[in-house]
Amino acid sequence: xxxxxxxxxxxxxxxxxxxxxxxxxxxxxxxxxxxxxxxxxxxxxxxxxxxxxxxxxxxxxxxxxxxxxxxxxxxxxxxxxxxxxxxxxxxxxxxxxxxxxxxxxxxxxxxxxxxxxxxxxxxxxxxxxxxxxxxxxxxxxxxxxxxxxxxxxxxxxxxxxxxxxxxxxxxxxxxxxxxxxxxxxxxxxxxxxxxxxxxxxxxxxxxxxxxxxxxxxxxxxxxxxxxxxxxxxxxxxxxxxxxxxxxxxxxxxxxxxxxxxxxxxxxxxxxxxxxxxxxxxxxxxxxxxxxxxxxxxxxxxxxxxxxxxxxxxxxxxxxxxxxxxxxxxxxxxxxxxxxxxxxxxxxxxxxxxxxxxxxxxxxxxxxxxxxxxxxxxxxxxxxxxxxxxxxxxxxxxxxxxxxxxxxxxxxxxxxxxxxxxxxxxxxxxxxxxxxxxxxxxxxxxxxxxxxxxxxxxxxxxxxxxxxxxxxxxxxxxxxxxxxxxxxxxxxxxxxxxxxxxxxxxxxxxxxxxxxxxx
Amino acid sequence: xxxxxxxxxxxxxxxxxxxxxxxxxxxxxxxxxxxxxxxxxxxxxxxxxxxxxxxxxxxxxxxxxxxxxxxxxxxxxxxxxxxxxxxxxxxxxxxxxxxxxxxxxxxxxxxxxxxxxxxxxxxxxxxxxxxxxxxxxxxxxxxxxxxxxxxxxxxxxxxxxxxxxxxxxxxxxxxxxxxxxxxxxxxxxxxx
Numbered sequence: 078x079x080x081x082x083x084x085x086x087x088x089x090x091x092x093x094x095x096x097x098x099x100x101x102x103x104x105x106x107x108x109x110x111x112x113x114x115x116x117x118x119x120x121x122x123x124x125x126x127x128x129x130x131x132x133x134x135x136x137x138x139x140x141x142x143x144x145x146x147x148x149x150x151x152x153x154x155x156x157x158x159x160x161x162x163x164x165x166x167x168x169x170x171x172x173x174x175x176x177x178x179x180x181x182x183x184x185x186x187x188x189x190x191x192x193x194x195x196x197x198x199x200x201x202x203x204x205x206x207x208x209x210x211x212x213x214x215x216x217x218x219x220x221x222x223x224x225x226x227x228x229x230x231x232x233x234x235x236x237x238x239x240x241x242x243x244x245x246x247x248x249x250x251x252x253x254x255x256x257x258x259x260x261x262x263x264x265x266x267x268x269x270x271x272x273x274x275x276x277x278x279x280x281x282x283x284x285x286x287x288x289x290x291x292x293x294x295x296x297x298x299x300x301x302x303x304x305x306x307x308x309x310x311x312x313x314x315x316x317x318x319x320x321x322x323x324x325x326x327x328x329x330x331x332x333x334x335x336x337x338x339x340x341x342x343x344x345x346x347x348x349x350x351x352x353x354x355x356x357x358x359x360x361x362x363x364x365x366x367x368x369x370x371x372x373x374x375x376x377x378x379x380x381x382x383x384x385x386x387x388x389x390x391x392x393x394x395x396x397x398x399x400x401x402x403x404x405x406x407x408x409x410x411x412x413x414x415x416x417x418x419x420x421x422x423x424x425x426x427x428x429x430x431x432x433x434x435x436x437x438x439x440x441x442x443x444x445x446x447x448x449x450x451x452x453x454x455x456x457x458x459x460x461x462x463x464x465x466x467x468x469x470x471x472x473x474x475x476x477x478x479x480x481x482x483x484x485x486x487x488x489x490x491x492x493x494x495x496x497x498x499x500x501x502x503x504x505x506x507x508x509x510x511x512x513x514x515x516x517x518x519x520x521x522x523x524x525x526x527x528x529x530x531x532x533x534x535x536x537x538x539x540x541x542x543x544x545x546x547x548x549x550x551x552x553x554x555x556x557x558x559x560x561x562x563x564x565x566x567x568x569x570x571x572x573x574x575x576x577x578x579x580x581x582x583x584x585x586x587x588x589x590x591x592x593x594x595x
Numbered sequence: 596x597x598x599x600x601x602x603x604x605x606x607x608x609x610x611x612x613x614x615x616x617x618x619x620x621x622x623x624x625x626x627x628x629x630x631x632x633x634x635x636x637x638x639x640x641x642x643x644x645x646x647x648x649x650x651x652x653x654x655x656x657x658x659x660x661x662x663x664x665x666x667x668x669x670x671x672x673x674x675x676x677x678x679x680x681x682x683x684x685x686x687x688x689x690x691x692x693x694x695x696x697x698x699x700x701x702x703x704x705x706x707x708x709x710x711x712x713x714x715x716x717x718x719x720x721x722x723x724x725x726x727x728x729x730x731x732x733x734x735x736x737x738x739x740x741x742x743x744x745x746x747x748x749x750x751x752x753x754x755x756x757x758x759x760x761x762x763x764x765x766x767x768x769x770x771x772x773x774x775x776x777x778x779x780x781x782x783x784x785x786x787x
Binding site (some may be wrong): 080082107108110163187188211244245246247309316317319322323387388389390400401402403404405407409410411412413414415416417418419444447450451452475501526551 | 602605613617618621625626628630631632633638639640641651653655656657658659660661670672674676677678680681682683688689695696697698700701702703704705706708716717718736743
């Protein structure tokens, strides 16, 4: 068997390949991006693509699944928020070819705006969820997800976290299965969710989830490793490895099938040990379930709710062991090294001007969010993809013309395409007068230079239509549109002053290639 | 079990260094795991990689106080990792100074006494100047390979094992340059 060192995300791509996935779709987002990049690079038999956003990606995948192909969507945790609408209803319709959703959470918010725990989606949307603990498991569990999906007619979520996605380990490569395309049968009672169809489907999925609960109790994905029965630890994901590292003698129940949780296995384990602990990152998801089963358990009293876990956090919590070091503390301050806009970054020219003009800046998600930090300190609101433009309009509704004449929204090219078009329609439709600056650096930069609908290239490297921002924005009804290179600093400043002053909607398309691109 | 941390600044090639070490360790028959950072954290920010190899590796992250080696590609970055070193662990440091953004903006000061402080407070420390080697190999980008060359002096793997991994992991046209940089680094360590 060939062995290879692989990133967790590469292992997932390999798992999809071995499971004979035919369609893979996503939107870039750390820590999930390399899944589709790997598929496009190494497994060219899979039709892979970047969609404009995660909602579109999941819907495309739902279509491929219903049409009979094993299909997979990949996105970061906040991407699943964007895709939550299709998620909840495609849970009802179920699948034809397998439908697997890879969801990458980011405890510690290494590269995200929040630390949400997407295990809650599995429960809320009634979708089975499995969680690998390592790159090797990431490959195997992804393959298993495809099988479970078809066996139980459910989409399946594979939840990984940053320390699975971006950790490397040895993976054994297997052969690609050969799974033929399934027949597509016209079946509106399953695939058209009018209320009369949705109600019986709801009953069906509750029945399926009950079968999956039984499956979870028998599945090897939930594994008891008996050790000393004085202490039993229930754990999942990467935390399993921290537990094995610092408590090698204790009994462990490793949860790999997270939803539905294996209540019989949990009971068997809890009854056999003297003291029961749950070690899990993020919310007390398993812990609350264990408590609901009536067991006394220690969890979030000693395991942090905030941030990601580390071996020493688990060691301190369970063994009260402090890390050893024989090096004294350095007496002076060690200055931090926060990420920053690169030297010569085109966004830098724009933010220098915005800082100078001292306008309120409604920001968005991308490299340019770093303009909130010195030396620019030029961002005053930011929340999620596209919110710059809608919040900008909200500012105007709340505070009127004076605010609109002293503020801008800034949004990147890919982010605008992802979620900025509808709020711009909102401004025009509802007679707002705000100014939007599209920071078009010709690439999705933050996540490592992915193509998008405005770059003229697909994920698989083919030439394609290049979205024309000027034509799009004009079609929405914005009459004042200026496309300008931000390196023309004086001209750019004049344009910003003029457009912000104009009492009607305006869009400035700041176009200059990312400095890191050749 | 060996625990190695590579630390540096985004763009210095920390991840490739860790990948090469992993390849060497796997080919030598060890289990290996690694953890790295991508995305926002890379934009000129601090970057680190944890590499662990041994009979059986569980955690991809190294527990504080248990690292055998911390290899820092930049002088300030070692300061964030010192608490990972086990008592008696070794720090290998390139004396290059790269100002973080707050220092560039005049909001913070780059400490002036680090070299001296490290020599008097870390028992096993090797501080090198990779600059002359980089001039000799005519590539600033080879810093990661030079640092790996220094580290290799202290690890159990043979020159052949390293050479094979480097050949397999860098672009063909850069192989000779990188092998040269590696051997220069290895020589730098034996001069310490």
